[in-house]
Amino acid sequence: MPMIFSEHMEHYDLETIFPCRSDVIPPYERIEVDIVAVHCLNIEAKYFVHKSTWSYSSKLWPRDILPSCYQKRCRVMLFSWNDGLAVTEEDSRFVKHGDRLLRLLMENRLEDPTRPIVFLCHGVGGLIVKEALVKAHLDKTGTIHIIDQCTRMLAFFNTPHHNVAKSVRNIASAAVNPTAPDVLDKLDKACEEHVERMAPMEARGRLYRRRVIINFHGTSLYRGTGMLLVEKEDTMINARPDYWEKYFPVYGDHTSMCRYRSSEDLTGETVLKTIGLNTHLALRMFPTMEIINRPRFRF
Template sequence: MPRTVHGYLISSTKSASVSLRECRRTSQKHVYTHPDANVDIVFVHGLNGDPRRSWVGKNGTFWPTQLLPATLKSAQARILVYGYNADLFAFSNGQNASSDMIHNHAQSLLTQLTLERKFEEKTSHPIIFVCHSLGGILVKKALEISQGYINDLRSIFISTYGLMFLGTPHNGADPAKWDVILQGMVSALIPKRIMDTEAPLVRTLQKNNETLQNINIAFLDIISRFEVCMVHEIIKSDLHGTRAFVVDQGSAAPLLPNVLYFGIEANHSDMCKFDSKNSPGYLNISSTLKSWVKECVPVIRERQIVERQVEQQKPVAVTAGMHNEVNNSTLMSP
């Protein structure tokens, strides 16, 4: 198992890990690679998170590298984290809160993941996404976009096997509680006046938001292709004097066919942070991921074969169509 020394992840001789310091807030990085890995697990954080601290427990455990590889055992995988600007407020150093539309963030995720897999020659790897909060909405949109492409970007849609949603607000949050919820997601030291509660990215998460509804409608058309697990928070969050669910069970776990559901004895922020294999929820999440890694390769390999066959037939179909048009025009000529 990798261990931490002076902030760096030290890997065993049978795996490769990178320093967490190399994980920039707005970048994609593979943080663990087993030499026999044949699956990619991609972690996508939520609102006001980043690719490092979103997955770190109270004692400093970065569980995607310090717990998960040991749990997976013979189910070898590459582990990647994706970061994007999901801030609610501006920092004193001039960094602004994100104003990108959800489409732009999803397009960036899709492009970066495609290019990384192509560069590392891992395009045949099945993909499993682990998404916290807004990250789940982002991934759903990315898969919708990927489905519509006919080039390399379509490979993400074809290769995706499983989706683990942790506290994702599929149906949005109650607008009446929205300001309180947002304020509770940042430090009490951050003045409310500098929070960007009207940013398009933030508005997407409100109940009855048109963008969110469109993403959900598109996802319902493709959900049957994936293994899906929806996880909800069981403990209310302390929202500076008020206790409430940031994402209630109805939004985090809407009833859908063939979906695995369970709750985690943690609040919204802590439900994606684990310090040990005995942390609440870790066994359910890690065992689900392990089973997906073990079963996904033949399924995705078959889909990739079918996709290549369809691509190979396209030029033939076009040529045949042009040939028929020529024959028809010849027959119609005087």
């Protein structure tokens, strides 16, 4: 079985799972939004964690169910980042994975770089997305800031926004294969660096402005641990009043909260409708072209 923290060669990918062939999409089903799903740590030791995170049996809901919320006018991509965090000092930093995400997004959006983006983030995946958006926002070269400007919605599944180190340690400690103490220490350091980088952006109100934020929280204890891996209070950003932040409790633990057996699954139906409706709200409230044409913020 693969380790939670990969020691093999680095592998990053942004796999398009819907539509199967973008070159044969009829004009009336043109792609209007990019949906990017980012997984958490591989605590279940899965070989394809970027897919298993969002799968129940053979049902991969971002591919099989979610497009119906957008009348199939969307492109769904899964970001794969090493099945987890590596054991080296450099690879334990979230900012590195955020850099790879930015590069792959730029490469995959050449045909329409201004298309709106929706991120679906599970656990630590949310920290990686935040790292990417901060770097894109602060970009002075004029190359990657378009990613920040085009991001219209962030949907977090059990992503810790407060007490980050404690929550990430809980997640890593719940792995089916015991996590070494020195790896946990590297994670603590990575979390401290992450919080330090995020603080100025959050203080200035830049990270969540002009986009809808949804926080889904798993309400069930994680199997075998007898605890919530991420506390409710830590999943709520409690951002400024002018931010569009919403909170929804979800029946399930840290992993099962992202897995729905069918479109008739009550939890899945609620989550998917919430994502779909709020995407339309975000696109209507914050048109992408209006944001792009505005002067950039200066620090």
